[in-house]
Amino acid sequence: MSKWTARKILSLIVATVMLLSLSVATPPTAEAAGTTYYVDNTGGNDSNSGTSTSAAWQSLAKVNATNFAPGDRILFKAGGSWSGQLWPKGSGASGSPIVIDQYGTGSKPLIAGVTTELSTVLLKNQRYWEINNLEVTNPFAGPLTNSARGERRGVYILNEESGILQHIYVKNMNIHDVDGIYTTRAGGIIFDSVGSNVPSAFDDILIDGNVLTDVDAYGIYISSNCILRYGMSDLWPWVPKPYGPWTPTTNLRISNNTIIRPATGGIAWNVTDGAVVERNTVQEATYLATNASIWWAYSDRNVVQFNESFGSHNGAEDGEGFDVDAGNIGSLVQYNYSHDNAGGFMLFVNDTYYTVDTVVRYNISQNDKRSIYRYSGSIKNVTNHNNTIYVGSQSGNPVMSDYFTKTSGSPTNIKNYNNAYYSVGDRGWNLTGQSFDYNAYYGGSTLVSSDTHKVTSDPKFVSSGSGGNGMNSVSGYQLQSTSPLIGAGVPITSNGDRDYFGNSLYNGDPDIGAHEYQGSVPPATNKAPVAYPTIAKAAADDLASRALASTTFASLNATTAVIRNINDTYYDYAWSSSTTPTFPNYITLNFGGAQVTANQLKLNTRFGQGQGITNFDLEYYNGSAWLPIQSGINLTWTSNTSADEVKTLNFAPKTFSQLRLKVNSGNHQWGNIALNELELYNAPTNAAASAAASTTFPAGNAGPISNINDNSDSTAWSSATSFTFPQYITLDFGSNSVTTSKLSLATHFGMGQGITNVDVEYFNGTSWAAALSNAAIVWGLNNSTVETRDVVFPTVTTSKIRLKVNNGNRQWGNIALNELRVWSN
């Protein structure tokens, strides 16, 4: 062997070692006690104990025949490969999951699927599992349309009539060449709940760090047949019937995955509550058939952020980067990068049901094609704000938005604020159902002339159209110091507090587009903020929604009139009794093991004169007996329309695990009684009412300082017209110390005389300390309407609290305050 050849050998070895070292297993972290089993396809033997690398098992058959216990680990040898199905049995326990992983060094252990098994890795009705670092395939010859492919999957997690299954993690897998047919139950990683008899779903799902390449039909899909609620009743024919009552998968997180060339959609989820889908890349979706890259349906409170969705292939139908699909209540789409998608950026579609309350903010769309936005069917309440949309020559000549009325209805109430549209050629908007204000339009046919506060000059991006690989490359959409977009937007309430690039909001007045300019700008001009339109619902701190509701009344039906509608937080849906109710009967909120403290009950009934509860006793369970809180409570309903009518009952605070209404009578114009929503709060009380108020401001002529804590918005205090900041307004609670984290200021003519900047200070027994510094307060009106602004700070317990007033609006010289409330629980 020559010297030269030896050098080559060395470099080859280096190359091979480098390859191996890239997929070294992460060392196992110790959890609960359990047995570690090793599986080695070449050096193992099934007659071994399996409990050491030198006595490893060999086959999948051995693993599949084993019932594993909580805390067990099943480690496959890196570089090894197995053919067939992996279906280990057993379940872990809370804190002691069963973990699958690799050991040794080398490429991830391969589980190569075989034609006869539709699922290469399977868990069925099992809980507390973590599956890591496997390479998984499940190929089948023939095209997508070949039904012999079957519902083929890489990893299939099936919950069949097993109620709630907890804690399934699928992490760092390399899944490729899975050739299933076009259904929502085929693809790379499929979670599937079938709950026709026992409502079934998952809780605590993590799908993280996986790479899925050439997977058909979907990359990742969360499927369920527990969909029935509010009259929603139609799913695809391959989803097993009968459908179960809407039972959402909770604590679902899909993150850090890379999905490459899925035949249809990249990531999709159904029947979930609170799903977070973030930091995924979906590329070249709809590779073989129509679909959308990332979409969701029949799900509540969705958050979709920091994803890159690009290069979808099929724009004949759909084909957008993101799709808020049917039956979603509440979706937030933010900080994503969508580019080069055949169908466009955002699809809002609802062919058969309805979707409400979608916010799309601080995203960038570049060179998306066909329909940048598509609105189709009954979509209600969309707010698109601070998105930057670049339509380049590569987009072709797309429409900015199109609009379709479907069987389900029409899109309504679509609001567009602070968006920057930059186009080299497009076919404009279908404006039906939409309103535009404070947007910037440049080039193409983007201009919406009805936009009152539009900007139409060159937006002066740093370098538009320059986005490419990775999010750092979209910095071209930042604003130059001379950009007319700086300060030209309108403030948005609850805006997420950051722009696309991670900057805080706002710097002066809001900017248009996804970037909030960070240089020196003029101070904010107190523009009136805009809030997101939403359907009517209970407040976020409603306690009733945490309980299981039940009733001893017979219900009108088992689908749309169910008792859970009274604590689903949505006012639109009601429970109805049968048309022949008998009295008394009970409506109960059961908090399980949890103890809650409450002091306020609210009942909302539409058509209350026709079907409202008119008399009830309120009782709580003290652990052994039901005790009265208040008896013989009369309700008089004044409306017989579809408007919400809310009755509030305040009572002395009580702590309990169950609460019930003994319903003694009700209006039954149509036979039944009904209740749209039952809300329960531990309402904060205004501690200021019992405090002594004082101030260092010189007095003005609106009224004494005691007007700020007389619990009346209609009386006010004002300062003199001449003074210098800062000055103090103090509330002294005397010997009753108060625990609080929020106060509110109520002011009329706030733009003319409202306080605009405060520190909140509290007395710690010896001196004043800051609870919050430099809090800005923005007023939106300059008329007699009293506006309220909340100031929230870390909780303090104190006998005195004061506002250090740093600034205020002084149109007439003075500042004023109608009411200062200090909220204590």
Added chain:
Amino acid sequence: MRRKVGLGKWMAAVVLVLTAVAIVVLAKGSLFVVQASSDDMAWVNEIPISVVEFNKALRKNRGYSGETPTDEWKQKALDDSVSIKMQQIIAQENGVWSDISYSSFLQQWKRENERRQQAIQNKQVVFGPTQYSEDGYFEYMLSNANIAVKKKMQEQEAGLADGLKAFYERKKDSLYASPGSVKVQQVMLTLLDANHQASLKEKKRQEMEEVKAKLSSGADLEEVAKAYMPEGTISVQQFAANNVRQNLRSPAAQAALKMKQGEISDVIEENGSYILMKCMEKSEPGSAYTPFEEIKEQILKDYIDDKYKEQLQTRISRAQIMVNDRLYQAVKVGE
């Protein structure tokens, strides 16, 4: 391309080094025998495909089995490696990928992951994974490079408008035959009351059946609907047969797609409404072509994709592809 996997047991691919140094040319390009020695697995127009790159392709294809698994697997891996390298060469020629060696990619991948980690620490924006896997990032780079190349091709394409038209005419049978659609006049009646409850179900169903009876005896849908149920909604709906995802969960869409012109549907229940339809127009799949103007953006995309694919194939077929036989023969796969 997906292929069937065999039932055999697989060993991991190993590259053994033999001392022979002959290099022969394989695959699709022109044939050369080069008297040279190297530790690269193959060359595309003298641009090397490293052993690491070839191993990646082997790994990706290791679920693959044929009559003679070893040779076919190796051949498939080689074909894939050549195709990827040629895509990189084209990207390089277009100025969108400066250094296409694998070692340079690895450096870039590591830099990108460091950048991501840093940016997240600094609360700056990162989209996509916190850390890319090696394979994931390579696919990401390649896909974006191809998009950038296609953008340039589009910008440089002379006579794009004519080219598009010609492409549409040439490809319309395979790509733009109408997927089929049906247009219906539809009357819809909610069976839910103001509280979204089905208290009126039986009554509404009866109303709908009455309307259907009238229609079947020849009455006009609009008039009958207005007369019998003023609260019903009348609209015209069109269903495209290729929108599988939407149609298959809509009983109305599925019924509509089965109707013949002039036919009246049964009363269909869908998400809290009763629906009755009369088929106004029906276009069978493949009976017409989707008009050019309606799908111009898709045609543009398909046209450029097609041009790119053609260029890639031409370039591969004309390329001088050399394989390091010494290494290639040493690759032992399967058992």
